[in-house]
Amino acid sequence: MAKKTLIIGGASGIGFAVARALAEQGESLILAGRDSEKLARARQFLSQKSASVDTVVLDISKEEEVIQLSQTLGEVDNIIVTAGSHAPGGALASLNLNEARLAFDTKFWGSIHVARHLSKNIHARGTLTLTSGFVSRRTVAGAIVKTTMNAALESAVKVLAKELSPLRVNAVSPGLTDTEAYAGMDPAAREKMLTSAAENLPAKAFGRAEDIAKGYLFVMDNPFVTGTLLDIEGGALIN
Structure with a gap:
């Protein structure tokens, strides 16, 4: 029987890369997100690969939607x-600060809403995997919102892994990754940013969504991994 995975943010970027990888394994998928059009396009593509793909419009910053x-x-x-x-x-x-609060409402509090309410829907030996970011442990002036938001999320993962046991709770922490998040940049500036990252990182490469997706599959598949923060950042943290 195919496993069933809910991916919140699964219509684009890293989430969609994870969905593609799971679809190729024949898993049943539920994609959730705010943009119904993106969800529809993702479903159409993945339906060719997976036995079952459903979608749901969801804003995790709104606790009542998560409860529903x-x-x-x-x-x-x-x-x-x-x-x-x-x-x-x-x-x-x-x-x-209003924009900062809105960012926390989605990434931090949204993840907490999911853990509080949707963890009850996960099979007892299943997994909840959240997403952090390497800047949580990299001191960068002007990044106080990203740094504190991701650091808070990483600390929460450790506590949740204990509170929700035997459910396994982990987080993947990507570095600079080429996704739709940079679609609004000038193409030349985007290419320069990525090339510069590749030159300066120990891995001599910038992140791709499919590279990061492998980390999510790892923490889901390995039954001995919980309370873990998996860094996939090309060596940025040792630079």
């Missing part, structure tokens, strides 16, 4: 959260 989903979802084997937020950058003195 928990009442209709049924049992799944795994839940993955890759839904991110556009965290504002800049020095604290000039930071837009």
Whole structure:
């Protein structure tokens, strides 16, 4: 019987790469996200590869929507959260705190909403995998929102792995990854950014969504991994 995985943020970027990898294994998928059009396109593509692909429009920053989903979802084997937020950058003195709160509402509190309510829908030996980011442990001026948001999420994973046991709870922490998140950049600037990253990282490469996706599959498949933060960042943290 095919396993069933809910991917929140699965219509694009890293989440879609995870969905593609699982579809190729014949798993049943549920993709959730805010954009119904993106979800429809992702479903159409993945339906050619997977036995079953469903979609649900969901904003995890709204706890009531997560509660409603928990009442209709049924049992799944795994839940993955890759839904991110556009965290504002800049020095604290000039930071837009309302935008900062909105970023926390989605990535941090949204993940907490999922853990609180949807963990009940996960099979007892299943997994919940969240998404952090390498800047949580890399001191970068002007990145206080991303740094503190991801650091809080990483600390929460350790506690949740104990509280929700035997459910396994982990987080994947990507480095700079070429995804749709940079689609709004000038193409030449985007290429320069990625090339510069590849030149400066010990791995001599920038991240691709399919590279990061392998990390999610690892923590899902290995029954001896929980409370773990998996760094996939090309060596950025040792630079």
